[in-house]
Amino acid sequence: xxxxxxxxxxxxxxxxxxxxxxxxxxxxxxxxxxxxxxxxxxxxxxxxxxxxxxxxxxxxxxxxxxxxxxxxxxxxxxxxxxxxxxxxxxxxxxxxxxxxxxxxxxxxxxxxxxxxxxxxxxxxxxxxxxxxxxxxxxxxxxxxxxxxxxxxxxxxxxxxxxxxxxxxxxxxxxxxxxxxxxxxxxxxxxxxxxxxxxxxxxxxxxxxxxxxxxxxxxxxxxx
Numbered sequence: 001x002x003x004x005x006x007x008x009x010x011x012x013x014x015x016x017x018x019x020x021x022x023x024x025x026x027x028x029x030x031x032x033x034x035x036x037x038x039x040x041x042x043x044x045x046x047x048x049x050x051x052x053x054x055x056x057x058x059x060x061x062x063x064x065x066x067x068x069x070x071x072x073x074x075x076x077x078x079x080x081x082x083x084x085x086x087x088x089x090x091x092x093x094x095x096x097x098x099x100x101x102x103x104x105x106x107x108x109x110x111x112x113x114x115x116x117x118x119x120x121x122x123x124x125x126x127x128x129x130x131x132x133x134x135x136x137x138x139x140x141x142x143x144x145x146x147x148x149x150x151x152x153x154x155x156x157x158x159x160x161x162x163x164x165x166x167x168x169x170x171x172x173x174x175x176x177x178x179x180x181x182x183x184x185x186x187x188x189x190x191x192x193x194x195x196x197x198x199x200x201x202x203x204x205x206x207x208x209x210x211x212x213x214x215x216x217x218x219x220x221x222x223x
Contacts, residue, residue, distance in 0.1 A: 005215060007214060007215045008211055008214070008215040009139075010214070011210060011211045011213075011214035011215055012085075012137045012138055012139040012207075012211060013084070013085065013088075013137075013139050014210075014214075015133060015134075015136070015137035015139065015207055015210060015211070016085040016088065016089075016133075016134050016137040016139040016140060017088070017092075018133060019130045019131070019132070019133030019134035019135075019136075019137060019203075020088070020089060020092060020093070020096065020130065020134055021096060021130070022126060022129060022130030022133060023126070023127050023129075023130025023131050023133075023134060024093055024096040024097050024100065024130070025100060025123075025126055025130070026122075026123045026124065026125070026126030026127025026128070026129075026130055027093075027097055027123065027127055028097050028100040028101060028104060028123070029104075029119050029120070029122055029123030029126065030120060030123035030124060030127065030184060030188065031097070031101075031123075032101075032104060032105060032108040032119060032123075033108075033116045033117070033119040033120035033123060033184060034116060035116060035117065035120050035182050035183045035184035035187070036180070036181060036182015036183055036184030036185040036186075036188075037179075037180070037182065037184065037185060038167075038184070038185065038188045039166075039167040039168070039170040039171040039174070039185055039188060039189050040144045040167075040170050041063070041174075042170065042171045042174035042175060042179040042180065042181060042185055043066070043170040043171070043173055043174035043177075043179065044059065044062055044063045044066060044174070044179075045059070045174060045178075045179035045180060046173065046174035046175065046176065046177030046178050046179030047062055047066065047174070047177060048062045049177065049178035049179065050177040050178050060094070064090070067090055067142075067143040067144065068090075068143075070143040070144065070146070070147060071086065071090075071143050074143070074146055074147075074150060077150065078150065081141075081146055081149065081150055082140070082146070083138075083139055083140035084139065084140055085134070085137065085139035085140020085141065086140035086141060086142065086143065086146065087140070088139075088140065089134070089140060089141065089142035089143075089145075090142065090143065093142065117183075120183075120184050120187055121187065121191065124187060124188055124191045124192050124195065125191075125195055127188075127192060128191070128192045128193075128195035128196040128198075128199055129195075129196075129199045129203070131145060131192070131196055132196050132199040132200050132202075132203035133203045133206070133207065135149060135159075135200070135203070136200070136203040136204050136206075136207040137207055138207075144170075147166050148162050148163040148166045148193075151166065158197055159193070159196060159197055159200060160193040160194045160195075160196055160197025160198075161193065161194075161197075162193070163192060163193030163196060163197075164189060164190065164193040164194065167188065167189035167192065167193065168189050171185050171186075171189055
């Protein structure tokens, strides 16, 4: 990957922020369905319950600690994957969800199971699309998503199948440590990866057109 001009870098960061907002809308719908945590949070929940943390270590702080640990490992494995957008994903994800919760939570109170299941599936699909926009922006990716991105590149395997494997591993390890699995965990692990694989070419075209329009030149060739 060559160097970006300032205009191209700005275009890619904007894309990342848009994708981040879309993805976390999906996460918020997932949470409002109340059918279980996503696989990564099952892992965090398991670690939080299995390890005697100090009193000041909340679930959120364990989440941040694990994200930073993954980030450090990736810096050792291949630092080119860790960019400014990775830090933005870590810093902005929680606040974005909090804003969505304020406006959306009242709309989803008392939903029947079937409707909550529909909200869960919709959330997974929206999450998958937003995630692909973030990935195709090439400005960075959240630490947990980067695990699948790096493994997909290194093993030369489709992102969708790698993402399913990573999510299943997160969920199983978290469950063995004491985390709680739910229907939403299973749906997320099985649905997000394959759906993202479908969206990746679409997101690539959209991102390329946006970068070309803003930067005034064709995007650099992909690796």
